[in-house]
Amino acid sequence: xxxxxxxxxxxxxxxxxxxxxxxxxxxxxxxxxxxxxxxxxxxxxxxxxxxxxxxxxxxxxxxxxxxxxxxxxxxxxxxxxxxxxxxxxxxxxxxxxxxxxxxxxxxxxxxxxxxxxxxxxxxxxxxxxxxxxxxxxxxxxxxxxxxxxxxxxxxxxxxxxxxxxxxxxxxxxxxxxxxxxxxxxxxxxxxxxxxxxxxxxxxxxxxxxxxxxxxxxxxxxxxxxxxxxxxxxxxxxxxxxxxxxxxxxxxxxxxxxxxxxxxxxxxxxxxxxxxxxxxxxxxxxxxxxxxxxxxxxxxxxxxxxxxxxxxxxxxxxxxxxxxxx
Amino acid sequence: xxxxxxxxxxxxxxxxxxxxxxxxxxxxxxxxxxxxxxxxxxxxxxxxxxxxxxxxxxxxxxxxxxxxxxxxxxxxxxxxxxxxxxxxxxxxxxxxxxxxxxxxxxxxxxxxxxxxxxxxxxxxxxxxxxxxxxxxxxxxxxxxxxxxxxxxxxxxxxxxxxxxxxxxxxxxxxxxxxxxxxxxxxxxxxxxxxxxxxxxxxxxxxxxxxxxxxxxxxxxxxxxxxxxxxxxxxxxxxxxxxxxxxxxxxxxxxxxxxxxxxxxxxxxxxxxxxxxxxxxxxxxxxxxxxxxxxxxxxxxxxxxxxxxxxxxxxxxxxxxxxxxxxx
Numbered sequence: 001x002x003x004x005x006x007x008x009x010x011x012x013x014x015x016x017x018x019x020x021x022x023x024x025x026x027x028x029x030x031x032x033x034x035x036x037x038x039x040x041x042x043x044x045x046x047x048x049x050x051x052x053x054x055x056x057x058x059x060x061x062x063x064x065x066x067x068x069x070x071x072x073x074x075x076x077x078x079x080x081x082x083x084x085x086x087x088x089x090x091x092x093x094x095x096x097x098x099x100x101x102x103x104x105x106x107x108x109x110x111x112x113x114x115x116x117x118x119x120x121x122x123x124x125x126x127x128x129x130x131x132x133x134x135x136x137x138x139x140x141x142x143x144x145x146x147x148x149x150x151x152x153x154x155x156x157x158x159x160x161x162x163x164x165x166x167x168x169x170x171x172x173x174x175x176x177x178x179x180x181x182x183x184x185x186x187x188x189x190x191x192x193x194x195x196x197x198x199x200x201x202x203x204x205x206x207x208x209x210x211x212x213x214x215x216x217x218x219x220x221x222x223x224x225x226x227x228x229x230x231x232x233x234x235x236x237x238x239x240x241x242x243x244x245x246x247x248x249x250x251x252x253x254x255x256x257x258x259x260x261x262x263x264x265x266x267x268x269x270x271x272x273x274x275x276x277x278x279x280x281x282x283x284x285x286x287x288x289x290x291x292x293x294x295x296x297x298x299x300x301x302x303x304x305x306x307x308x309x310x311x312x313x314x315x316x317x318x319x320x321x322x323x324x325x
Numbered sequence: 326x327x328x329x330x331x332x333x334x335x336x337x338x339x340x341x342x343x344x345x346x347x348x349x350x351x352x353x354x355x356x357x358x359x360x361x362x363x364x365x366x367x368x369x370x371x372x373x374x375x376x377x378x379x380x381x382x383x384x385x386x387x388x389x390x391x392x393x394x395x396x397x398x399x400x401x402x403x404x405x406x407x408x409x410x411x412x413x414x415x416x417x418x419x420x421x422x423x424x425x426x427x428x429x430x431x432x433x434x435x436x437x438x439x440x441x442x443x444x445x446x447x448x449x450x451x452x453x454x455x456x457x458x459x460x461x462x463x464x465x466x467x468x469x470x471x472x473x474x475x476x477x478x479x480x481x482x483x484x485x486x487x488x489x490x491x492x493x494x495x496x497x498x499x500x501x502x503x504x505x506x507x508x509x510x511x512x513x514x515x516x517x518x519x520x521x522x523x524x525x526x527x528x529x530x531x532x533x534x535x536x537x538x539x540x541x542x543x544x545x546x547x548x549x550x551x552x553x554x555x556x557x558x559x560x561x562x563x564x565x566x567x568x569x570x571x572x573x574x575x576x577x578x579x580x581x582x583x584x585x586x587x588x589x590x591x592x593x594x595x596x597x598x599x600x601x602x603x604x605x606x607x608x609x610x611x612x613x614x615x616x617x618x619x620x621x622x623x624x625x626x627x628x629x630x631x632x633x634x635x636x637x638x639x640x641x642x643x644x645x646x647x648x649x650x651x652x
Binding site: 114 | 370399405412414431434471
């Protein structure tokens with residue numbers, strides 16, 4: 001904690017005091033240093049592959065050609081995943097590791113009852129912890145995104161257009177939202193379980209379920225209700241919609257849908273399109289506002305999931321009776 | 326000193342089927358050192374939590390410093406310092422930083438907080454360890470730091486829940502003396518919560534005995550003893566030497582109760598005699614020490630010593646426990 005702050009300062013609001021302390025705790029913890037090094041390394045790895053393939057990536061008929069800069073985030077040669085895939089993979093890890101011991105470690109250390117006996121509202125603690133973790137995540141992701149941008153500028157020598165820049169910022173905001181979902185889930189488990197190990201394990205279990213097992217289940221359902229080859233277009237369409245809806249329960253699916261649209265301006269739809277809809281369409285990039293409009297449901301879904309997790313943890317924390325240890 | 330700083334009226338807390346606190350009414354006056362004594366699970370901590378507004382009472386009211394703890398806990402927490410049982414600090418921060426953090430939570434500006442934390446660290450005798458990580462502190466040091474932590478907000482009342490837990494005996498004495506000294510210095514009201522009898526007895530003005538959610542008795546130790554042992558206010562302990570067995574009419578090796586009753590028949594005011602090995606407890610309604618000594622010696626028994634028993638908290642406590650368990 002920063003004890004020797006500015007002289008002759010006035011009293012800080014208790015909420016800010018807790019946020020300050022939490023941020024400095026995060027930043028100086030080994031856990032955070034390890035995480036940051038993993039993330040930075042993988043991001044540079046993916047940028048390296050993107051940069052070495054960017055020459056061959058642009059073909060004449062590519063609708064995304066004007067958005068060369070965004071390719072830095074999406075390009076991959078198959079050996080290493082691209083930047084945004086890395087973020088979608090490591091984001092949950094980041095959120096979980098910052099959140100899984102938020103409340104229970106305080107309780108186990110015996111500091112929770114001490115803090116709550118100070119003249120602060122009880123929700124300050126959980127809100128401040130959430131805000132602190134979110135700040136750390138935001139700073140980290142923005143720094144990383146801009147770092148990739150800056151290095152890209154130096155190496156390929158082309159500055160991003162304002163639209164590319166905005167798309168990038170949206171992408172980072174979306175990533176923060178996605179990590180915030182996992183952070184809140186982790187906070188919820190940290191309120192629910194007394195042991196940090198249990199809560200970490202539960203978070204990882206949920207994560208694994210969402211990334212691996214849920215797909216398998218959806219595939220099984222898909223196989224079971226597959227319409228026959230003779231089925232009408234309408235039936236096939238509805239079937240496709242159903243499978244997509246099932247997949248979109250996953251926060252990771254929402255995130256990857258949204259990022260794909262934001263980083264590849266030529267993507268026009270996330271669902272099935274009929275021939276009638278496609279006929280006459282000239283392949284070309286969508287403006288940013290249209291891309292955002294396209295993924296608005298996904299963004300709303302992510303926000304809803306995040307808020308839901310936070311409300312759950314908030315309510316269970318407020319109702320909990322705080323005893324020492 | 327007349328005003329009541331803590332007022333509990335008909336306070337009840339029910340968890341499911343368990344009544345943790347049962348219609349508790351208690352007042353503590355300003356400047357008093359009060360000890361709430363009771364076995365584990367008696368509801369002491371629950372009572373404290375209700376005083377601080379950390380948990381809501383099922384019924385009844387709590388007023389601390391004239392403020393209702395249930396509806397306005399923040400105001401109460403501003404004036405009351407609470408040292409929880411098994412208090413903990415942030416291991417990665419130094420003792421000083423931990424204190425500064427608490428001070429800032431209480432709205433003390435950074436500059437002043439540091440100064441104050443330094444002074445308190447010195448007061449509780451942790452100057453040498455002030456810049457050591459709290460994770461390296463021993464249990465006794467943690468408790469001292471906890472005391473400083475409680476005092477940093479300039480409280481009117483301090484509530485200490487099992488403050489002596491895990492400290493060695495000399496440490497306990499020092500710690501309690503420190504608390505009393507500091508509280509006298511600043512005119513604080515102190516509420517202890519403990520099952521540590523002897524030392525609490527030395528430092529507190531009044532005691533409340535708390536069993537199964539009910540306050541069985543309160544008052545200073547003398548008053549408690551008088552109330553409790555009103556039937557037989559005097560107990561005389563006699564040590565008997567078994568090697569002398571040529572007592573007149575003595576049936577054998579042992580001093581039996583029947584024989585004793587026989588020889589003490591002439592002494593006035595004896596209520597009951599209890600004998601265990603070579604120790605005899607004689608309860609009587611008057612100070613009959615000299616008569617007992619005379620009778621015993623005349624009867625030819627070997628009398629090693631005669632001792633008039635003073636009642637301590639221990640006796641009061643166990644006496645109540647017996648009662649508590651039976652009911």
